[in-house]
Amino acid sequence: MGPERPLLPPAAALPSGLTGDLGPQPHRVKPRRATHSAGAINSHSTSPLTLPTGPGDAISLSENSSSSFPIAFRSRDDCALSPERLDLDRRGLEECPLLEGMGRLRLLNFQHNLITHIHNLSHLRHLAFLDLYDNHISQMSGISALASLRVLMLGKNRIQRICSLDNLTKLDVLDLHGNQISQIENLSHLSELRVLNLAGNCISRVDNLQGLDSLTEINLRRNCISTVTEVDQLPCLQRLFLSCNSITSFDELACLGESCSLYELTLDGNPVALETWYKQAALRCVLQLRQLDMKRVTEEERRMACVTARKEDEKKRESHKQAMHKEKRRLAIRNAALQWEGVRACLELPAQNGAKEEISPEASPAHSPAQTNGLALEPSPDELLEAGGVNLQSLSLSDSHLAELDGETLRLFGLGALEALERGWGVQTAGAVTVIAFRYIHFDAIVPTLPRIRVKFPNLSHLIFLETNVSRLPQLAALAQVRRLDQLTIHPEGNPVVSLSLWRSFLIYRLHHFNLHKINNLEVTMNDMISAERLFGTLGHIAATETPRCRLLVLLEESRKRQLQFLLEGRGRRAGLSPEELRDNGKLLGEGLSRALFNYPSRDCCNEGAMESSSECGAVMEQYIQAQVQRASDTNLKRESLYKLWPAMFMEMVRDCVLEMRDRPAFRQACLNRLSTQGK
Incomplete structure (x- = not known):
């Protein structure tokens, strides 16, 4: 624990005349009251009373009516022997x-x-x-005039507040241990103070230490301290005693690490000292320590502490870097959400707004897990899109969008994140992507990228759409542009199409060639496929019947191209193929013609499709148009000729009828002969 009272200043530091015996050290036993005290002297007595000699000097005390205080006298021999010192220890003085x-x-x-x-x-x-x-002093008043005072010992009293030290600027040692002081104060002017003892008080916080530029030792044992501050502002501090306090964490001692002169520290008796990592943490906190809890610090311990400190610093820097990236990531997702909400609000029609107002969010099928057509949406949107793994890699990060690769999952937030699909992807990296998740991006903006996704990520098997404004069934048909899909997730949040009762059946029918295994984490069964065929098969047949011939030829040409490519690769149907191989063959052959009629091309796709098909079906379209123009021209010429010939034709027709019917019996016989001839 170390000495409770500070060591007295060395002889060289004491004023001349104080280099001899400084008297006995304080005893820890209860002081013995003197046989005769000043209070026992008659207040009207004027004769001096010589107190018995003890540990201190022999003096005479007297008291008269003019003063309420006893008067101390020393013999001439005693004064000559030690004129600069007086010891009144254990005299029972009040x-x-x-x-x-x-x-x-x-x-x-x-x-x-x-x-x-x-x-x-x-x-x-x-x-x-x-x-x-060891007195009963409760106030520090009465010492302000002692400007030459170098050592002040007021330990084991009843003092509650530090004060009356304004003129004691030469003070070197101040001992106030064992009192009732709750706050460090009124010390900033003591620039020459070297030793401060405040042990055994009620102090809860170490502060107000500015100005103590010469302080080398401070004793704060047996207080209630939980936080230490401003110690780094003491340029000469070498010894700090904090044993038996309430310090629970080295975070409360952070200022010690900034001190360059501290070499001795005690923290035993604090909750933090009970931790197994306590010693290493203490040496990391104060690298130049020579003694910890009154034990010498070895060079090996110091070296290990330095290594650990470097690792901790690296860990903190990495943690700070991750925290900064996490905050930027959070802001990017938040801004992407705000931008997406603003654009969606501009695109929504009044009728849609009215429809949305009629259904509360709680009662809407899109927000009620029990009313999403029996769909099991696991995991949650945050788990699908916002939870980052240990292999998280940021591909594109700005104020309004985020693109990141987390293992096998590519997450895209905001419209600008689609640019990540255009970056140069390595074959191995692109081949590892099996899941792409979209959020805060309008589906119509995603559609033009689907053909590129099909080519760039050959092992893609799962697409996730959350808050992408998929609102109509034809939009789902655009997913047919992807090479293959085993699983599809369209979350009800931000996708009104999920509230439609037939959306799942339409998706199964339209993407039949994909042979989907799961939709919104729910298995696709054979009954689901049969039901979808019954619902939309007839509609597809009617669509194929009513579609213009030129459009059918274009779709048929695309289907034939797929089949021809399939056959040229030598992967046609052969005898003995397993069901799995037949299923894969069905995927490669592509969707049927009736299903292909349910298409949802974006504007960009329309323009690109028109440019690509113009060279292939231009002749057919030109021939068809020319035939229609010729037919219309011929019809017009016939009409004009009819208008010109009609009057004469009408007159001839009337004349022929009158002449034929003039002889009625002959007319009837002629009609019978014609009928008989036609019957034969």
Whole structure:
């Protein structure tokens, strides 16, 4: 634990005349009250009373009516022997006596008495050492005039507040241990103070240490301290005693790491000292320590602490870097959400707004897990899109979009994140991507990228759409542009199409060639496929019947291309193929013609499709148009000729009828003959 009272200053540091014996150290036993005390003297007596000699000096005390304080006298021989020191230890004094003829005193000892107030010392202009240890003092008043004081011992009293030290600028040692002080204060002017003892008080926080530029030792044992600050502002501090306090973490001692002079520290008796990593943490906190808890620190321990400190610093830097990236990531996702909401609000029609107002979010099928057509949506949207793994790699990050690769999952937030699909992907990296998740991107903006996704990520098997504004069944048909899919997730949040009762059946029918295994984490069964065929098969047949011939030829040409490519690769149907191989063959042959009619091309796709098909079906379209123009021209010419010939034709028709019917019997016979001839 170390000494409770600070060591006295070395002889060289004491004023001249104080280099001899400084008197006995304070005893820990209860002081013995003197046989005769000043309070026992008759207040009207004027004869001096010589107190018995003890550990201190022999003096005479007297009291008269003109003063309420006892008066201390020393013999001429005693004064000549030690004129600069006076020891009044264990005299049972209740007041400080008037020290007549002792103005040359430099050392005064009042240990182990019953003094309650400090009086009668202002005339001791040369006093350098004052010891009032173990008394009943509650106020520090009465010492402000002792400007030459170098050592002040006020331990084991009843002092509650540090004060009256304004003029004691030469103070070197201040001992206030064992009092009732709750706050460090009024010390900033003591620039020459070297030793400060505040052990055994009620201090809860170490602060207000500015200005103590010469302080080398501070004792704060047995307090209630939980936080230490401003120690790094003490340029000469070498020893700091904090044993038996309430420090629970080295975070409360962060300022110690900034101190360049501290080499001895005690923390035993604190909760933090019970941790297994306590010693290593202490040496990391204060790298230059020579002693910890009164034990020498070895070079090996210091070396290990330095290595650990470097690792901790690297870990903190990496943690800070990750925290910064996490915050940027959060802001990018938040701004992408705000931008997406703004664009969606501009695109929505009034009728749609009215429809949305009729259904509360709680009652909407898109927000009610129990009313999503029996769909099991696991995991949640945050788990699907926002939870980053250990292999998280940021591909594109800005204020309004985020693209990141997490293992096998590619996550895209915001419209600008689609640019990541255009970057140069390595074959191995692109081949590892099996899941692509879209959020805060309108589906119509995603559609033009689907053909490139099909080529760039050959092992893609799962697409996730969350808050992408998929609102109509034809939009789902655009997914047919992807090479293959085993699983598809369209979350109800931000996708109104999920609230439609037939959306899942339409998706199964339209993407039949994909042979989907799961939709929204729900297995696709044979009954689901049969039901979808019954619902949309007839509609597809009607669509194929009513579609213009030129459009059918274009679709048929695309289908034939796929089949031809399949056959040229030598992967046609052969005898003995397993069901799995037949299923894969079905995927390669592509969707049927009736299913291909349910298409949802974007504007960009329309333009690109028109440019690509113009060279292939231009002749057919031109021939068809020319035939229609010729037919219309011929019809117009016939109409004009009819208008010109009609009057004469009409007259001839009337004349022929009149002539034929003029002889009725002959007319009837002629009609019968024609009918008989036609019957044969």
